[in-house]
Amino acid sequence: MQSITFAYRQLNALILGKPQQTRLALACLLAGGHLLIEDVPGVGKTTLAHSLAAVLGLDYRRVQFTSDLLPADVLGGSVFLPGEGRFEFRPGPVFSQLLLADEINRASPKVQSALLEAMEERQVSADGVTHALPEPFFVIATQNPDGQRGTFPLPESQLDRFLMRISLGYPPADAELKLLQGGDRRQVMHKLTAALSAADLLQLQQQAASLHVSPALAGYVLALLQATRQPELFLHGLSPRAGLALLAAARAWALLDGRDHVLPEDIKAVFVPVAAHRLTPRLPGGDSSALLLRILGNVALA
Amino acid sequence: MLADELRLASFAVLAALALVALPLFLHLPGWVPLVFALLLAWRATLVWQRQPLPRRLWLMLGLLLPIAALWLNLRTLVGREGGVAFLLLLVGGKALETASLRDWRVLLALGFFLAATPLLFDQSPLSAIWLLLSLFALTWAMVLLSGEDARLSPAVTARALLLSFPLMVVLFVVMPRLPGPLWSMPTEQQGATTGLADSMSPGAIGKMIPSREPVFTAEFRGSQPRVSQLYWRVMVFDQFDGTRWTAANLALPRGVALSGEAQPLRYDVVAEPFQGYLPMLEQGVEAGEGVVLGYQQKLRRVDAANTARLRYSVQSVASSQYRDALDEREQAFYLQLPADNPRTIQAGQALAGRHPLPAARLQALQLWLAEQGLRYTLNPPTLAGNVVDGFLFDSRQGFCEHFSSAFTVLARAAGLPARVVVGFQGGEFNTQGRFWQIRSSDAHAWSEVWVDGSWRRVDATALVAPQRVDAGIDSTLGEVAPRMPLVGGRPPGWAQWVGQQWQLANFSWQRWVVGYDAASQQKLFQQLGLGEVSAANVVKALLGGMALVLLPLAAYVLYGRRVRRSVAQQVWQALGQRLRGAGLAIAPGDTAAELQAHAARLAEDDQQALAALLQQWQRLQYGPQGGDDAAWRHLWRQVRAFRPAKVGRQR
Numbered sequence: 001m002q003s004i005t006f007a008y009r010q011l012n013a014l015i016l017g018k019p020q021q022t023r024l025a026l027a028c029l030l031a032g033g034h035l036l037i038e039d040v041p042g043v044g045k046t047t048l049a050h051s052l053a054a055v056l057g058l059d060y061r062r063v064q065f066t067s068d069l070l071p072a073d074v075l076g077g078s079v080f081l082p083g084e085g086r087f088e089f090r091p092g093p094v095f096s097q098l099l100l101a102d103e104i105n106r107a108s109p110k111v112q113s114a115l116l117e118a119m120e121e122r123q124v125s126a127d128g129v130t131h132a133l134p135e136p137f138f139v140i141a142t143q144n145p146d147g148q149r150g151t152f153p154l155p156e157s158q159l160d161r162f163l164m165r166i167s168l169g170y171p172p173a174d175a176e177l178k179l180l181q182g183g184d185r186r187q188v189m190h191k192l193t194a195a196l197s198a199a200d201l202l203q204l205q206q207q208a209a210s211l212h213v214s215p216a217l218a219g220y221v222l223a224l225l226q227a228t229r230q231p232e233l234f235l236h237g238l239s240p241r242a243g244l245a246l247l248a249a250a251r252a253w254a255l256l257d258g259r260d261h262v263l264p265e266d267i268k269a270v271f272v273p274v275a276a277h278r279l280t281p282r283l284p285g286g287d288s289s290a291l292l293l294r295i296l297g298n299v300a301l302a
Numbered sequence: 303m304l305a306d307e308l309r310l311a312s313f314a315v316l317a318a319l320a321l322v323a324l325p326l327f328l329h330l331p332g333w334v335p336l337v338f339a340l341l342l343a344w345r346a347t348l349v350w351q352r353q354p355l356p357r358r359l360w361l362m363l364g365l366l367l368p369i370a371a372l373w374l375n376l377r378t379l380v381g382r383e384g385g386v387a388f389l390l391l392l393v394g395g396k397a398l399e400t401a402s403l404r405d406w407r408v409l410l411a412l413g414f415f416l417a418a419t420p421l422l423f424d425q426s427p428l429s430a431i432w433l434l435l436s437l438f439a440l441t442w443a444m445v446l447l448s449g450e451d452a453r454l455s456p457a458v459t460a461r462a463l464l465l466s467f468p469l470m471v472v473l474f475v476v477m478p479r480l481p482g483p484l485w486s487m488p489t490e491q492q493g494a495t496t497g498l499a500d501s502m503s504p505g506a507i508g509k510m511i512p513s514r515e516p517v518f519t520a521e522f523r524g525s526q527p528r529v530s531q532l533y534w535r536v537m538v539f540d541q542f543d544g545t546r547w548t549a550a551n552l553a554l555p556r557g558v559a560l561s562g563e564a565q566p567l568r569y570d571v572v573a574e575p576f577q578g579y580l581p582m583l584e585q586g587v588e589a590g591e592g593v594v595l596g597y598q599q600k601l602r603r604v605d606a607a608n609t610a611r612l613r614y615s616v617q618s619v620a621s622s623q624y625r626d627a628l629d630e631r632e633q634a635f636y637l638q639l640p641a642d643n644p645r646t647i648q649a650g651q652a653l654a655g656r657h658p659l660p661a662a663r664l665q666a667l668q669l670w671l672a673e674q675g676l677r678y679t680l681n682p683p684t685l686a687g688n689v690v691d692g693f694l695f696d697s698r699q700g701f702c703e704h705f706s707s708a709f710t711v712l713a714r715a716a717g718l719p720a721r722v723v724v725g726f727q728g729g730e731f732n733t734q735g736r737f738w739q740i741r742s743s744d745a746h747a748w749s750e751v752w753v754d755g756s757w758r759r760v761d762a763t764a765l766v767a768p769q770r771v772d773a774g775i776d777s778t779l780g781e782v783a784p785r786m787p788l789v790g791g792r793p794p795g796w797a798q799w800v801g802q803q804w805q806l807a808n809f810s811w812q813r814w815v816v817g818y819d820a821a822s823q824q825k826l827f828q829q830l831g832l833g834e835v836s837a838a839n840v841v842k843a844l845l846g847g848m849a850l851v852l853l854p855l856a857a858y859v860l861y862g863r864r865v866r867r868s869v870a871q872q873v874w875q876a877l878g879q880r881l882r883g884a885g886l887a888i889a890p891g892d893t894a895a896e897l898q899a900h901a902a903r904l905a906e907d908d909q910q911a912l913a914a915l916l917q918q919w920q921r922l923q924y925g926p927q928g929g930d931d932a933a934w935r936h937l938w939r940q941v942r943a944f945r946p947a948k949v950g951r952q953r
Contacts, residue, residue, distance in 0.1 A: 212926040216870060232454065261926050264893045283453045294451075297891045302874040302923070 004030075004204060004256065007055040007195035014051045014188055015044055015168075017175025023256060024166050024273050025052055025140075029201075030208050030252035033163020033245065034119055034139040036104075036277065043168045045142040049100040050189055052140065056201055057194030059134070061096035065107035067150065071114035074101075075124045076131075089126055094118050097134050097198060104141040105151040115139070116158045136201055156280065163245050164270070165277035204255070211251040212261040220264050220301055221246055224271065227295045228279060234291070235280045246274050264301050271296060308403065311446035312349045315410055316342045316397065318439035322417045323390060325432055329423040331375055334387040337368045341394030348398075356398055365395040386419045406447055413440050427811045438463060465855065472847035478840055479820040500577045502539050502547040502703055502724060502747060517744070518573030518581055519809050520729065521737040527567055527583070529728050531620040533748070533759065534581040534740065536725035538598040540635070542714075544642030545689055547707060547722050550635075554597050566617040572812055574611045578602055581725055581740070583618040584759065590615035591821070598721075599624065599757075613817045622759040628719060628752055636719030636752060643690040643711060650715025660718060660753045664760070667712055671765055674698065676705070678767035705762035706747040713760075719752035723759070735806040869934040870923055876941050877915065884908075884946040894920055901946075908946040915940060 004026070011022040025048060028035045037045045046062075053060035063074055076092030093099060094115065101115060118124050119139050124131045141162070144151060159165070171179065182188070196204075221243055229237025238246075250266040257266070276288040320342055327335045341364065348355065356364075368391050369379070378384040393412045400406050417436040420429055442459040450458055520534075539547035566587050573581055580593060582601040589595040592604055593614040603612060628636070639647065653670060657663040675698055682699040685692040690711045693704045700708075706722050713720035727746035729738040748761040824835050832839050877897070881888050886900045894916040901912050918937050922929030929937075 212924075214924045214926075214928060216923045232457070261924055263920060263924050265895050268893060286453070291451075295891075297889045300874070300890045301893060302868070302871045 003196040003200060008256070010055045010192055010195060011048075011051055014192065015048050016179055017172040018044075018168055021166050021168055022048065023253075024164060024270065027249055027252040027256055027270065028164045028166075028273075029056065029136075029138055030204055030255060031163060031245075031248040032136070032205050032209075033248065034141070034161060036159070036162040036165040037140065037142045037168065038145060038165055038277075039142070039167045039169065041144065043170060045168060046100065046102060047189065048168065049098075049140040049142065051192055053098040053100070054189060054192040055195050056098070057197050058097040058136070058138070058201075059198075060098045060100065061093040062100040062102060063093045064102045065104050065111065067106055067108060067152075069107045069111050071111050074111060074115050075118060075126065078127050087127065089129065089131060091124075091131065094124060095131070095133060097136055098138045098140065101139055101141040103143060105143040105153055107152065109152055109155075112152065112154060112158060116154075116161045119161050136198060136205070156278065159277045160239075160241070162277065163249060164273040166273050208252045208255040209248070211254055211259075213247060213251070214261065216302065217262055217264065217267070218247075220299070221267060223299050224267070224295060227299050228275065228292070232282055233295075234282055234288070238275055238278060242275060242278050246271065249274050268296055307446070307449060307452075308406075309349055309352075310452060311443060312400070312406060313346060314439075314443035314446045315406055315413070316346050316349075318436070318443045319393065319397070319409070319413045319416070321439045322413055322436040325420040325424075325429065326386065326390060329420065330383060330387050330390070334368070334372065334390055338390045338394040341391075342397055345397045345400070355401060361395060361398050364398070365391060382422050386422065389416065389419065403447065407444075410440060410444055410447065413443075425816045427807055430811070430815070468851040468855075469848065472844070472851050474818075475823075475826065476840060476843045476847055478835060479818070479823050500537075500549065502707065502722060503545055515742045516739055516805065516808065517726070517742055518571055518740050519737050519812070520569050520571045520581075520583075520740065522567060522569040524568060526731065526736075527620055531583075532726075532728050532738070533584040533622075533723075533746075533761075534726040534729075534744075535584050535586075535599060535601075535723055536576050536579050536581050537723070538600060538750075539722040539724060540598075542639060542707075542711065544640040547710075552597060552635075554632075566619050568615065568617050570613060570615045572611060572613045572809075572817060575603060575609050578609075580612070580614065582616050583620065585621050585624040586616055586618050588617040590617075611812065611817065613813065613822075623756045625756050626752070627755060633719050633752070636721055637714050637717065639711065639714045643688045645688075645691045645695055646708065646711050647715040649694075650712045650717075653712075654716040663716055664713070664718060664751055664753050664758070667709070667716055667718075668760060668762075668765055671705075671709055671712065671762055676700070676766045678705075678763065702747045702763045705766060706749045709760060709762035710749045710751075713749065713751045721750050723748050723750050727761075730805075732802050732805050732809070734802055735809055737809055739805050739809070869931075869938060873919065873934070873938050873941050876938075877919070877944070880941070880944055880946060881912075883948075885949040903949045904946050911944055912946070915944060 008023065008026055011026070012019055015022050025035055025037075029052065037048065039045055050060070050062075052058075063069075072092065074092050074094050076090050076095065078087040079090050080086075081088050104112060104115070118133065119137075122133045122137055124133065143154070170176070224246075225238045225240075225243050228234055246267065247262070249270040250262050253266040253270050254260075254262045272289050272292050275292055279288045279292075281288055281291060320339060323335050323338055344356075344364075347353075355361075369388065372384070372387050372391065373379060376384045376387065379388045393409070393416055396409055396412060400409050414437075417433060417440060420432065438459060441463055442455060445455045445459050445462070446452065537549060539549050540552075541548045541550050567583065569583065571581060580601045580603065582589075582595070582599075584599070586595045586599055586601060589601060591614070592612065593601055593616070594604055595601055595616075601616065641647075649670070650667070653666050654663060657666045674694060676694075677699045678701055679699045680701055682693075682701065682704065683697045685697060690708050693700050694708050694712075710720045710722050724745075724747045726740050726744040727748075728744050729740040731738055746763070748759060748763065750757045751760055752758075820835070827833065827835050827839065827843070830843075832843055878888050878890075878892075881897060881900065884904060886903065888897065888900060892900070898909075898913060898916060901909050904912065915937070918933075918940075921927070922933055922937060
């Protein structure tokens with residue numbers, strides 16, 4: 001537990017003024033989920049992904065997604081070896097513990113779905129052979145907000161593969177001032193030390209998954225799910241899978257708090273990041289996050 | 303509430319106020335609503351540009367100057383016009399004082415009050431439709447002010463209004479009524495365009511005829527009369543000065559005696575009095591409640607000063623004559639003639655010489671008139687000097703008032719007591735609503751001649767243009783006055799249908815809503831078995847009606863919560879109530895941590911007590927061990943004992 005606190009502190013030393021978001025990112029990984037960071041360029045998406053890998057001691061690869069990227073560039077492919085007269089599978093960057101898929105919405109839908117399939121199955125099939133991905137395996141994808149030029153928005157069914165979607169937003173003024181006075185953050189990043197090993201992380205994940213969820217809390221989650229299913233709010237409400245994801249994220253959040261059971265406060269903390277990207281407001285131009293906050297304000301605990 | 307939402311809601315409030323005040327342009331001096339609109343526009347500009355409110359001084363000037371102008375214009379700030387105009391200006395001024403959410407709410411409440419004011423001037427169904435529109439706009443603004451999502455707000459508004467509708471009906475039916483229609487203003491002059499004048503001179507009724515404005519409605523119980531029987535008597539003119547007929551308004555006590563044993567027609571009329579008199583079918587036998595049948599067969603209200611619209615029932619026998627014993631003095635009165643119109647008087651006297659028997663003389667007079675080659679037209683040439691002579695012998699063109707006036711003069715000259723009766727003839731039968739609509743254009747005048755102890759109706763117009771009486775005014779207009787676009791020719795079938803529906807709506811509205819007065823309420827109460835309209839019974843009916851309306855609603859709302867509340871729910875809800883009671887703004891979805899954060903405003907020991915309760919709650923509800931019944935009951939007792947002190951109202 002101390003190791004995770006240490007990791008959290010290191011992250012905040014690097015990502016200034018965003019304790020809530022770094023904590024959510026940590027919780028996402030503790031829950032074993034993939035993370036989508038959506039924001040305008042230049043607010044530290046890549047830095048966050050990079051430093052998460054560093055403090056968690058994960059083997060880290062980065063792929064810059066572009067419109068001409070091919071699935072094989074991500075997954076890897078078979079290469080003919082003339083000396084031995086056979087094909088050999090060359091694993092792509094996806095075979096790493098933490099893959100940073102930078103600007104995922106600039107790649108073609110083909111590449112996006114290849115990656116997302118690998119994320120869900122945690123394995124890659126090539127030429128009839130299945131290659132398992134390493135454990136743990138995380139994808140942190142960043143994307144620019146919709147409507148920027150040259151983007152292919154991810155379909156909802158694929159957004160569902162990400163446990164959380166967070167945005168960083170501009171840093172608060174004092175943090176930004178500090179940032180302007182300090183050196184390049186990437187320099188600082190090299191000073192980060194791994195706070196825990198991959199094995200520690202797996203153990204923490206198991207610990208999170210075993211946190212107690214009381215029937216009353218499950219009832220509260222159900223009430224929230226049902227509230228999103230009111231037809232006047234969203235096209236489709238949250239699925240049972242989303243409900244499980246919500247619980248998993250809340251457990252990780254409670255673990256970060258050092259508790260052995262989940263409270264409604266944990267659910268509330270992760271509800272919007274877990275749910276917002278899975279929902280489409282009924283009214284065009286509606287804001288899922290605002291609607292979800294209203295639900296949180298109105299659904300009683302008991 | 304976010305600043306942008308408040309801005310949007312502010313615009314909604316201002317727009318709703320503008321909508322509400324729009325009909326007042328028809329009733330107030332035009333500049334008053336204009337100033338109101340300018341004040342609203344001023345406020346809207348400030349909201350738009352995010353500018354602060356104007357200085358007090360400007361506000362004072364912007365308000366006091368129009369009020370002074372209002373005083374100069376109307377010489378009063380009370381009464382219907384003055385009061386409403388004054389209120390309008392004050393509300394406009396209030397709009398420029400609205401800073402906080404609470405101020406906007408106050409402004410909105412004033413808007414609801416303002417929405418009722420156009421009804422003081424006009425109670426037609428159109429006003430009611432406008433009122434509904436206004437209510438929707440105001441409620442919509444209220445919904446926006448409460449922070450509802452802008453795109454969901456129309457649906458929320460509609461739902462709220464629909465849910466409140468049954469309650470409104472109950473209150474309308476049950477609340478005690480003032481005697482007389484609620485909106486009538488007894489001091490006002492009504493019916494300037496539709497009324498009958500208190501005298502008859504050439505052209506007076508003719509002016510009314512092109513107007514298709516509805517004047518009154520009549521509903522017959524049992525069989526319907528024929529159009530030619532529909533002589534609606536209103537006033538009697540018995541004095542002639544050579545040009546103009548006026549009413550002497552003698553008030554002699556006189557009973558009614560009818561010849562023949564015809565079955566009386568029973569009918570209800572909804573009408574406004576004309577010069578104090580109400581329309582009644584000739585010949586009246588018995589007047590219902592609230593009206594009285596008097597001398598010269600004239601019907602008037604019991605409370606004669608009241609000029610409001612009234613619903614009354616009458617019984618009449620459709621007959622063209624009634625018995626009346628005139629003494630010498632009265633006979634002489636009905637024979638008075640000035641020396642004007644010598645040619646007519648000469649003609650009358652010549653006929654009298656040839657026909658000594660009054661009945662024969664009357665027939666001869668009618669025959670004589672029919673042979674004069676007179677023509678019925680609504681555009682007769684203007685006459686001056688001896689108008690009756692001019693009509694009978696020179697122009698020979700005229701309409702009902704020329705005919706009736708000429709015939710009455712002729713009859714008096716021939717020694718037969720005679721007078722002019724003014725009222726309406728005919729009407730249009732609404733087949734859907736089964737009632738008669740009588741319009742301005744049905745206004746008519748005819749003569750009454752006293753022969754052999756009876757007053758006999760002589761419709762001189764019918765002698766010349768019988769279709770006027772047999773088929774109604776429309777037929778003559780189509781023939782004689784094709785140039786009048788308003789009433790020329792018959793409208794197409796669908797237009798008639800629409801017209802009839804509108805009449806029906808208007809009639810039902812007047813009858814059931816505007817005409818729902820103390821008497822109708824009394825009747826309804828008795829029909830419902832509630833007895834007198836007393837305070838106790840009103841409260842009973844109110845509670846009963848509200849229960850009748852609200853119970854299904856409550857059942858509907860509670861339907862989703864049929865499940866019995868668990869102890870945990872009871873504890874949690876009780877805790878929320880305690881904190882709300884202490885003056886904290888608790889959201890339904892608040893968690894323990896959020897409650898504790900709100901509680902920072904509570905007293906120190908209350909905060910600690912709350913912290914202990916919340917901790918227990920969290921442990922029992924969410925902890926790994928959970929809680930048994932005993933633990934829950936313990937917590938329940940503690941929560942019930944928890945009485946946080948009220949927080950101060952400082953912000």
